[in-house]
Amino acid sequence: MAGILGLILAGGQATRFGGGDKSRQLFHGLPLLAHVETRLRPQVDTLTLSANGDPSRFSDFEMAVLADPLHLHKAGPVAGLVAGLTYATTHGFDFVLTAPCDAPLLPSDLAERLSSALHDPHYDCARAASGDQIHPVFALWRTCILEPVLQLSTDNVRALWRLQTAIATVDVSFSASPFDPFSDADTPDDLRQLECLSQDR
Template structure:
C-alpha cells in the first residue's frame, strides 16, 4: 500500500494567544518539525495542510496544501479533501493524517492504521482521534458528497472506520491546546528516560 501523509496545521490557537500552532516551539523545535520527524519515515511523501501565506512554512521544505477556495474556513475535513486530491494525483492508495499539535504521536502510526485494510483512526484511553487517521484515496468521492451535504464532522466522515488503540502512557495523542499543555509537554521532554 502506498501511503502519503499530511500534517493538519489547524490554524491559530485561540487559547495560545492566536499563535500559529505549527510554529510554536517545544524542546527548541517547532511543533511542525516534531510532526515531520514522526511522519516522514512512515510515508512516501509528506505535505502540510494549511491556509494563508505558505511562506511562513518555507523553512520546513514541505508542499503546503490549501483548502479549495469554496471550502476555506470549513474545518479539517476541507483540508483532508484537498490532501486526498494531492495523494490521488501522486498515485497513493491512502492518506495518513496527523494534527500538528500531537508531538508525541507513535512512530508506528502508519503501519498500525494500515493493518485493518481500510479506513482507520487512532484511539487512546477511550478517546477517538479522528485527525490521526488513515483515509483510503478511493473514498474521496464519498467524502466530497458528504461534505457537499453540509457535514463537517470528522467522526461522521470516519463512520465505519476501524478504531486502533494506542494506549501508551503518557498518552501519545496528548494535544497542545493551551499554554499549560505546552508547559506539560516541555516537562515531558525534559524528564530523563527510564
C-alpha cells in the same frame, strides 16, 4: 500496501497562545511542526501540510503546502482532508495519513499499525484510539473515498468523527501508558505539561 501520503493538519490559529500559527509554538526549543514532521516523515512516502494563507511562511519545511478547496474554505479539518485526498489521487497515492500539527509525541508506528488494519478491504479508514478515547484526526484513509467525502462535505459534514461514522471505519488501540502519545497542545499549560511528560522520552 501502496504509497502513503502524509498530511499534517495545521489550519487552526493559536488563539489561546495569543495568535499566529499553532504549528510555530516552541516545544523543547523547536516548533511543534518540526517535531511532528520528524516523527511522521519516516512513516510515509511523501509529507504535505494542510494550511491556508501565505505558504511561504513554511518555506523552512520541505513539504508541499495544500490550501483548502475554495468551496470548502475555512470548513475545518474535512476541507484539509479533501485537499489531501485530491493531491493523493493526482499523484498516485493509495492512502492518506492525517495527523495534527500540535501532537509532538505521536507514535512512531502509527502508519504501520493503521495500515495493518486496512489490510481488511471492508474498511476505508483506520483511526487511532487510546484509553477510552478515539482520535479522529490520527487516521489512515483510502484515497478512493474522495468522492464520498466530497459529497459528505457538501452536506455540511465538517468534523472528521462525523465523516468517519458515515464510512467504514475501524479503531486501532494504542497504549496510553506512561503517557498518551496523542496528547495535543491546545493551551500554553498543555504545552508545558507535554514538555514535562516527554523529558525522558
